[in-house]
Amino acid sequence: MLNIKWSKPSGLDLKKALLFMVISTFSFALMNVSVKYLARIPTFQIVFFRCFGSFVLATTFILIKGIPIFGNKRRLMLLRAILGLTAMSLFFLSLKHLHVGTAVSLRYIAPIFAAIFAVFLLKEKLKNIQWLFFITAFAGVLVLKGFDGNINTTGLTLILTASVFSGMVYVVIRKIGVSDHPAVVVNYFMFVGTAIGGLLAITVWVQPIGYEWAFLFLLGIFGFMGQIYMTKAFQIAKTNLVAPLKYIEVIFTISIGVFWFNEAYSIYSFIGLFMIISALILNTLVKKD
Numbered sequence: 001m002l003n004i005k006w007s008k009p010s011g012l013d014l015k016k017a018l019l020f021m022v023i024s025t026f027s028f029a030l031m032n033v034s035v036k037y038l039a040r041i042p043t044f045q046i047v048f049f050r051c052f053g054s055f056v057l058a059t060t061f062i063l064i065k066g067i068p069i070f071g072n073k074r075r076l077m078l079l080r081a082i083l084g085l086t087a088m089s090l091f092f093l094s095l096k097h098l099h100v101g102t103a104v105s106l107r108y109i110a111p112i113f114a115a116i117f118a119v120f121l122l123k124e125k126l127k128n129i130q131w132l133f134f135i136t137a138f139a140g141v142l143v144l145k146g147f148d149g150n151i152n153t154t155g156l157t158l159i160l161t162a163s164v165f166s167g168m169v170y171v172v173i174r175k176i177g178v179s180d181h182p183a184v185v186v187n188y189f190m191f192v193g194t195a196i197g198g199l200l201a202i203t204v205w206v207q208p209i210g211y212e213w214a215f216l217f218l219l220g221i222f223g224f225m226g227q228i229y230m231t232k233a234f235q236i237a238k239t240n241l242v243a244p245l246k247y248i249e250v251i252f253t254i255s256i257g258v259f260w261f262n263e264a265y266s267i268y269s270f271i272g273l274f275m276i277i278s279a280l281i282l283n284t285l286v287k288k289d
Contacts, residue, residue: 017233021245024229029104029252031222033260034215035092036100041212043093044200046219047085050092051193053220054227058187061228069187071180080172080185081192083165088193090162097155099263101254102144105273106159108247108280109137113167115283121171133283140275143268182231244281 031050038046062069071077087110094103112134118124141160144151176185208216233242250273257263265273 020233025249027226048197055190087165094158110166114170143272
């Protein structure tokens with residue numbers, strides 16, 4: 001199932017890209033709900049298992065394909081790894097305070113922060129209508145905070161801070177560009193997460209029991225599948241057609257949260273989430289014109 005070539009294809013195939021994005025987003029959704037299910041396990045312990053599983057898979061893939069494992073822009077990849085680890089840890093921690101669907105939706109505000117950082121750090125320009133989309137998305141956050149009783153200040157602060165760090169990650173990835181293979185960039189992230197997550201987990205380690213072992217090991221598999229299929233989708237179809245499909249993850253995650261965790265969403269929850277996701281999708285389409 002994971003026998004996917006990384007070479008850039010000569011043609012475009014939207015149907016295959018859609019299939020790959022569905023697999024990717026469903027994999028990420030399963031990873032998210034697995035984290036939610038592991039509420040008893042400390043965050044850094046979850047980070048360790050999430051990163052270790054993907055590190056083993058990514059390293060194996062790199063070695064089999066004969067890709068230079070250390071890459072070129074090593075400092076930038078280490079910076080991306082540290083920023084990504086911070087964002088991941090904050091996101092996992094927020095799942096202990098928020099509905100899983102709400103946390104995932106709010107995490108997707110990261111592109112807004114990325115765009116703002118890119119204006120100042122990469123000298124990129126934004127269209128005026130993009131600012132309108134950003135304001136709409138933040139208004140959606142305010143609707144959630146003001147009317148959704150399931151959102152507390154701690155959870156909201158954690159997920160928004162995670163989004164800020166994710167935005168920084170996007171900017172660093174742009175700086176890395178195509179000088180390094182995507183699998184190598186991911187592998188740096190997973191190695192740093194395994195090392196730091198493992199060290200920090202020692203002091204708070206909780207012995208997993210029963211099903212918790214299965215979910216911990218599945219984290220790395222779901223995460224790796226999500227990343228590799230998403231990359232493949234972007235390789236075989238235009239970015240402006242594929243990027244909005246990322247938000248299918250929200251639908252999957254909310255659905256699983258409702259049926260698995262009996263999470264309840266009010267009409268205001270859906271209004272706020274709709275404002276956020278629709279604004280971000282429109283921003284994705286506009287900036288690619």
